[in-house]
Amino acid sequence: MMNTSVNIAGIEFKNPVMSASGTFGSGVEYEEFFDLDLLGAVVTKGVSNIPWEGNPTPRIAETYGGMLNAIGLQNPGIDVFIKRDIPFLKRFNTNIIVNVCGKSVDDYIDVVERLSDEDVSMLEINVSCPNVKEGAIAFGQDPKALYNITSEIKKHAKQPVIMKLSPNVTDIALMAKTAEDAGADAVSLINTITGMKIDIERRSFVLANKTGGLSGPAIKPVAVRMVYQCAKAVKIPIIGMGGISNAEDAIEFLMAGATAVAVGAMNFVNPTAMPETICGIEEFMEKHGIDDINEIIGCVD
Amino acid sequence: MKKKVTATVISQKEISPGIYDLWLKTELAAYAHCGQFVGVYTGNDSRLLPRPISICEISDDWSAMRLVYRIAGKGTADISHLKEGDSVKILGVLGNGYEFIKIFGEDLSGAKDVVLMGGGIGIPPMLQTSKELSAHGIQHTVICGYRNADLFLNQDLAKYGTLHIATEDGSWGVKGNVLDVVAQKGIKTGVILACGPMPMLRAIKKYAESSKITAYISLEERMACGVGACLGCVCKTANKDEHSNVNNARICTDGPVFKSSEVMI
Ligand SMILES: Cc1cc2nc3c(=O)[nH]c(=O)nc-3n(C[C@H](O)[C@H](O)[C@H](O)COP(=O)(O)OP(=O)(O)OC[C@H]3O[C@@H](n4cnc5c(N)ncnc54)[C@H](O)[C@@H]3O)c2cc1C
Numbered sequence: 001m002m003n004t005s006v007n008i009a010g011i012e013f014k015n016p017v018m019s020a021s022g023t024f025g026s027g028v029e030y031e032e033f034f035d036l037d038l039l040g041a042v043v044t045k046g047v048s049n050i051p052w053e054g055n056p057t058p059r060i061a062e063t064y065g066g067m068l069n070a071i072g073l074q075n076p077g078i079d080v081f082i083k084r085d086i087p088f089l090k091r092f093n094t095n096i097i098v099n100v101c102g103k104s105v106d107d108y109i110d111v112v113e114r115l116s117d118e119d120v121s122m123l124e125i126n127v128s129c130p131n132v133k134e135g136a137i138a139f140g141q142d143p144k145a146l147y148n149i150t151s152e153i154k155k156h157a158k159q160p161v162i163m164k165l166s167p168n169v170t171d172i173a174l175m176a177k178t179a180e181d182a183g184a185d186a187v188s189l190i191n192t193i194t195g196m197k198i199d200i201e202r203r204s205f206v207l208a209n210k211t212g213g214l215s216g217p218a219i220k221p222v223a224v225r226m227v228y229q230c231a232k233a234v235k236i237p238i239i240g241m242g243g244i245s246n247a248e249d250a251i252e253f254l255m256a257g258a259t260a261v262a263v264g265a266m267n268f269v270n271p272t273a274m275p276e277t278i279c280g281i282e283e284f285m286e287k288h289g290i291d292d293i294n295e296i297i298g299c300v301d
Numbered sequence: 302m303k304k305k306v307t308a309t310v311i312s313q314k315e316i317s318p319g320i321y322d323l324w325l326k327t328e329l330a331a332y333a334h335c336g337q338f339v340g341v342y343t344g345n346d347s348r349l350l351p352r353p354i355s356i357c358e359i360s361d362d363w364s365a366m367r368l369v370y371r372i373a374g375k376g377t378a379d380i381s382h383l384k385e386g387d388s389v390k391i392l393g394v395l396g397n398g399y400e401f402i403k404i405f406g407e408d409l410s411g412a413k414d415v416v417l418m419g420g421g422i423g424i425p426p427m428l429q430t431s432k433e434l435s436a437h438g439i440q441h442t443v444i445c446g447y448r449n450a451d452l453f454l455n456q457d458l459a460k461y462g463t464l465h466i467a468t469e470d471g472s473w474g475v476k477g478n479v480l481d482v483v484a485q486k487g488i489k490t491g492v493i494l495a496c497g498p499m500p501m502l503r504a505i506k507k508y509a510e511s512s513k514i515t516a517y518i519s520l521e522e523r524m525a526c527g528v529g530a531c532l533g534c535v536c537k538t539a540n541k542d543e544h545s546n547v548n549n550a551r552i553c554t555d556g557p558v559f560k561s562s563e564v565m566i
Pocket residue numbers: 061062338350351352353354355356369370371372373374375376377378422425426520521522523524557
């Protein structure tokens with residue numbers, strides 16, 4: 001019997017595949033396409049202490065082999081999330097990871113405390129969303145700010161904490177190390193890469209927000225490189241993402257040093273990308289006589 | 302039902318300059334109704350996102366659907382190259398469409414003086430809408446606005462309702478837009494179902510407010526997931542939306558059809 005389960009901060013995942021925050025809602029919309037029980041975890045859309053309206057439209061622009069988004073973290077706020085989304089997800093046999101966003105350290109702590117009595121597996125702290133003007137990204141781009149917010153959140157969190165890192169930095173390994181030093185239980189990367197698209201006929205920006213976050217297959221080589229660099233720098237587990245479409249992509253991240261992987265934009269292109277990735281990983285293991293998925297994690301050197 | 306499926310091209314032809322008429326054999330046809338749409342994949346890995354295209358017509362045996370679209374960019378150009386027998390991936394069925402029971406009431410008794418309005422590439426969904434209305438025995442008027450005398454779908458539309466045509470340049474029918482037809486021909490408007498460019502929809506929203514009637518309008522926005530997960534395709538709503546808990550509704554799932562008084566456009 002082959003083992004596909006991995007462990008992150010004491011939490012067992014039946015397989016290493018989960019949704020990337022913001023690309024899967026709270027799972028409701030994809031329940032029609034496949035059984036959410038198949039997933040290692042559902043990572044929810046970022047949730048803040050109060051409802052957020054997000055950015056004006058257009059919020060989406062397709063780019064070569066990828067897309068830009070500037071949703072601006074629209075979300076219903078933690079009250080509705082706890083009342084509606086957590087009970088929905090509890091119906092499934094999968095881990096729940098709640099992605100948290102905020103504009104100040106106090107905002108984040110507010111959400112983290114509201115979640116302390118909730119039956120969720122882990123918290124993922126988004127300090128790296130490029131689409132919100134105030135706060136958020138500053139925490140993910142300045143090591144001191146990252147250290148501070150990570151240690152503050154760790155003081156208040158009941159669940160293990162994953163810090164989600166921004167790729168929009170000079171030295172990603174330094175950021176991962178900073179999060180580890182501040183007490184993070186894991187890091188996830190990469191969030192989207194800040195980009196821009198111009199409509200040359202209209203001589204204006206395609207996105208109302210001017211800039212947006214690039215995701216999809218176009219960013220995969222950058223993401224693999226960053227996961228590899230972080231894996232070399234830290235001992236805590238890494239959740240890798242950025243352009244994953246299928247099992248081959250996922251295995252690349254695992255070999256680079258990720259303990260688990262998340263699928264983001266490709267859910268939009270192929271709603272069954274995640275279950276197909278899970279099957280594909282098993283087929284790869286079978287074909288190569290791998291008994292335990294943990295054997296291949298970080299196997300390149 | 303929502304599913305990504307492989308459809309087979311039955312036929313495709315250019316019916317007006319830059320406007321294509323595509324018939325697809327697909328199991329999704331059996332689950333579709335008027336005003337809904339599908340996401341059509343381009344078959345090109347550099348253009349990953351599905352293109353939202355309205356369902357223009359469903360075959361009488363529910364085994365095929367017709368899409369009529371304009372080449373607007375590279376993705377629709379890719380789709381226009383499809384030939385009989387080719388496969389194409391589509392995601393559907395998406396959106397609420399025109400829900401007759403919600404619009405006209407349980408017994409459809411609210412369906413009085415129904416007027417369909419289509420402008421430009423908003424005309425295609427009016428065909429299936431007209432067909433379904435006539436299947437329910439609901440008499441109705443169809444007003445189509447074109448840029449010029451390069452008409453399309455007008456012969457199909459004349460089959461089910463009373464058709465009027467407007468052209469911007471006056472080369473066919475009434476010179477002006479769909480509301481100019483209402484004024485000039487003195488058409489009684491009880492309920493309006495409309496799809497077309499934003500200026501036309503804004504004018505219809507205003508017209509509905511001033512003449513105290515209801516209008517249902519179909520909106521467009523850039524989409525990624527098409528199923529309500531990414532929050533890319535929102536429009537501003539007059540009241541707090543139940544799902545989002547803010548004044549934003551998702552065009553791909555809560556729409557594309559909205560009561561005009563409920564959206565801020
Ligand atoms: C609900 C809905 C129904 C539609 N029905 C029809 C129809 O029946 N017939 C028809 O001709 N067109 C329809 N459209 C518009 C059609 O989706 C766009 O013309 C098409 O996506 C353009 O793709 P492209 O690659 O050719 O253009 P590009 O400009 O190269 O596309 C780039 C990106 O922008 C998106 N995009 C560009 N224009 C639009 C637009 N107007 N609306 C939404 N996304 C856009 C594309 O999907 C793609 O992701 C509909 C749009 C919506 C939202």
